[in-house]
Amino acid sequence: MRTKLTVIATELDLSIASYLRKFSTAEKRRERTRRRMYQISELAESVGLSRATLLYYEKLGLLKGKRQANGYRVYSDADRQRLRLMQQLQSGGLSLQECQACLDGKLDRDMLGQRLDRLEQEIAEKTRSRDLLAALLGQSSLKDWHEELERVAPDLHRAWLVSQGFSSAEAGLVALVSKDMNAHDAYIAGFMEVFSDLDYWGPGMAEATRRALELVPFVPETILEIGCGPGMATMSLAEATTARILATDTAEVALDKLRARIAARGLNDRIEEQNVDMAAIPVPERPWDVIWSKGSAYILGVEKALADWRALLRPGGVFVFSDMVWRTDKPDDEVRAFWASEYPAMATPTTRAAQARRAGYRVLGHFDMGREAMDTYYRPLAARLEALATDLAGSRVLDDLRREIAVHEAGRGQFGYEMFVLERG
Ligand SMILES: C[S@@+](CC[C@H](N)C(=O)[O-])C[C@H]1O[C@@H](n2cnc3c(N)ncnc32)[C@H](O)[C@@H]1O
Structure with a gap:
């Protein structure tokens, strides 16, 4: 056996x-x-x-x-x-x-090192091209690609989006907000669901508007507001001046809220609202005394806004804008990484002031809009996200905005909103 x-x-x-x-x-x-x-x-x-x-x-x-x-x-x-x-x-x-x-065994290490560096660059470029093709085929997320292109070639990025059938205003929103041209409409629908109920679409408050107006060295007769949102600053401008105001934006939801505000306060004779793309503002017959852009110039790119909108101002006219700025040159890693993808062109107030001078403005002043201006925006936003947590569960909109609020909390003092008041030279 x-x-x-x-x-x-x-x-x-x-x-x-x-x-x-x-x-x-x-x-x-x-x-x-x-x-x-x-x-x-x-x-x-x-x-x-x-x-x-x-x-x-x-x-x-x-x-x-x-x-x-x-x-x-x-x-x-x-x-x-x-x-x-x-x-x-x-x-x-x-x-x-x-x-x-x-x-023949004669290794030239320097030459091989150079070839290796070049090869690695080529591989990185090919990988980006590969990712682009995969993203265009819907096989991977377009977010990284949109961010990269917006960082290195923003004009080309927007022009390419326009060639894909987006309007120039939508192209700006794809580039900065949805970062996914395939899922753009759904993203913006969720985004608007959040914001349609909010009065502030960016940091700010009436006090900052008044303070900026005090730096304007004349009594303005006309004001063009760009990216007015639901019109909180528009109302402050109407209260603090006697100027005729043209308030512009491309979001009809925001313009509807502004229309209601204008009607409620009987300001139809002084405020006009229009759906105008900030990238294509018509040159007026009579150039503007003041251009006001609260938290919207970054959409066009601050440097481009400085250059393009200057042509709409009369000599001696004033451009007021607010923008997110760095308040430290050593931000925490999480804060740095967040803004590197959300607003890579974010600068310090000193850099922005220097850019303004180079673009042909005299800097009349600039100031930190303070913690309250930030909270005026972020607090109601956080509450709104809570209220929509079930409706928007699993959506990127919810994740993105929650992350922004978390970074705002974690990074207090490292970044903030600055108001700039510039005179056209
Ligand atoms: C950050 S929000 C600021 C809104 C408002 N100024 C505030 O502070 O509440 C930016 C605004 O720019 C508007 N916007 C976006 N793209 C635009 C464009 N291409 N032309 C004009 N407005 C635009 C948005 O609809 C939004 O109302």
Whole structure:
């Protein structure tokens, strides 16, 4: 009777025997390959090069075939392997001469280091292109790509979005808000559901509006407000001045709220509201005394807004805008990472003031709008997100806005809103 042990031993013998058989077969095959000699056309075919290329390599001394008695050249498998290695080195960016030096064991470490750096750059570029194609096919998120393009080439980014059928105003929202052209409409619908119920669409308060107005060195007769949102600043401007105001925005939800405010206060004769894209504001017959942009210039890009909107102001006219700014040059990692993706162009007040001067303005003043201005925006926003937590469960809108609030809490003092008052020079 066979014991269990005998059975195991027999099975082991069999498997060892079969392994040895396989091993020796593979070894024999390798040996045959090693000994195999190739005619030039066979060699060319096996490495995917032309016969002429191999003859050229012969001429350069990169390849040395053995001439047979019948005059034909033959090549060994070592020659084939050498060619394979050369092909890899070449696709790593090495010239034929550099390949030859490498194969002859003369390693130029500096040259190889440079080729490696270049190769890594090329791989990074290819990876970005690959990600773009995958994103365009809906196989991955477009967020990183939109952010990257907005950082390195914002004008091109928006122009490309317009070429894909978005209006210029929508392109701005894709670039800065939804960051996903495939899911843009759904994102904005959720976003508007949150904001339709809020009075402040950005940090600010009446006190900051009054303080900025005090820096304006004349009594304004006309004010153009850009990106007015639901019109809280519009109302403060109407109360604090006697100017005629044109309040503009592209969000009809916001303009509806503004219309209701204008009607409720009987201000129809002084305030007009219009749906106007900030990237295409018509040049007025009579240039504006004051242009007001509370928390909206970043959408066009502050530097572009400084340049483009200057042409709409009369000489000596005043441009007032508020913007999120850095208050430290050493933010916490989380805060830095958040703004690097949400507002990569965010600058310090000093940088913004210098940009204004370069664009042809005199800086009449700028000030920190303070903690209260931030809370005026973030507190109701947080409460609104709570109220919509069930309706918007799982949506990116909820995650994105919650993250912004968390960063606002964690990063107090590291960033904030600044108001700038500039005179057109
Ligand atoms: C951060 S909110 C500020 C709104 C308002 N000034 C406030 O502080 O409550 C930016 C505003 O710009 C508007 N906006 C976005 N893209 C725009 C565009 N291309 N042209 C005009 N307004 C735009 C938005 O609808 C929104 O009302």
